[in-house]
Amino acid sequence: MRALKLLLFLCSTGFAAETTYWIDEVGQRQLTMVEDEARRVTLSFRWTYDPGALPGWNGNGQRAGDSTVFAVTVADENEIRDPFFRAKRSENRLEIDFRSPDKPDQPDPGIRGVFTRLSDEKRLLVAKREFEAAEARLVLALQNATRDGRHDDKVIVSDWRAKWADLRKKWLSISYAPDGVKPEADPLFWQRLAQATMFGYAFNEQRVDPKNKGGWAGDYNDGFGGSITIRERKEGALRINLNCSRGLDAGDLNVTDVAGDIPASAVKKQGELRTAEAVLELNGGAEGAPPKKVRVKLQRRGGALWVEAVFLQPGDRKGWLDGIYRWYPVPEMAE
DSSP states (O other), rough: HHHHHHHHHHOOOOOOOOEEEEETTTTTTEEEEEEEEOOOOEEEEEEOOOOOOOEEEEEEEETTTEEEEEEEEESSSSSSSOOOEEEEOOSSSSEEEESSSSSSSOOOOOOOEEEEEEEEHHHHHHHHHHHHHHHHHHHHHHHHHSSSSSGGGGHHHHHHHHHHHHHHHHHHHHOOOOOOOOOGGGGHHHHHHHHHHHHHHHHHHHOOOOTTOOOOOEEESSSSSSEEEEEOOTTSSSEEEEEEEEOOSSGEEEEEEEEEEEGGGGGGEETTTEEEEEEESSSSTTSSSSOOEEEEEEEEEEEEEEEEESSOOOOOOOOOEEEEEEEEOOOOOOO
8 A cells, every 4th residue: 555655646746757749740840758757858859841750859858847958968978068958848838948048149959949749649640641741752752763864773663662562571670569559559650660661762762873884883872771882803803891780779770791702703794784692701790609601692783783692590680681772982082
């Protein structure tokens, strides 16, 4: 009984941990606030005029009464955090302004204004609408991509479209875990779908660099956290590094790093199609253990690189290297 009374007291005095969601529908900003038992508050802002956007500004502070004073989150406590802001909260309204609004020349990262609280039902509706907006933008991006660019680049669109359903499924397996709720009834599920779709439309809104000549050398990116660098050696061999960092949370990233050389004898060219294949070593293995190996097959044509990767040793791995990567030229070295 005493424990129950204590729990009721903590809840009634506002000390229970709490997560609330807020929206500025005019400015298309969303805010997540998390308050712990000590009234420490973290704030995460997203700008959703690009549907599926990732959090863009994070802050933290302390609540006292109906106000929370906060500033940007920094890694080093000695960093300067000015300016400080104040979030004044009522039941369904949150107003954010500078802590000292009369102080001149304070930079605003775009977080001031009035936000209204999202109920569970409204939050689900907003998340579904954001996903629908991301889907519409992906459709438009694919349509435009088939009309623009060179003829040999249009195969990128058709091949990417065929891989899209599996690509989104793999991304969700990393970024979303059901928490006792049916995914269709979970706003986070729809938000993760929107984020995956954002990666998709951002990839397809890009155009191939006009410097592209179909050669191997360059940097490549698949839009979902995968990147590849290829450099050509004088004797015709390739130096290659494949890296992927899949996921949204720093503590739950699926990182894979593969590097090595592909000998000139395994590098082929037939017309505009270039191919290469080799078994490369996986970096970052346990100390003293034999290196794990990955069979990598590459196809280079148009403005993209097609990658197939087979891990030759079994393991629990959610990250992936397979996919279509867009080409970018080798960065010019600053003098």
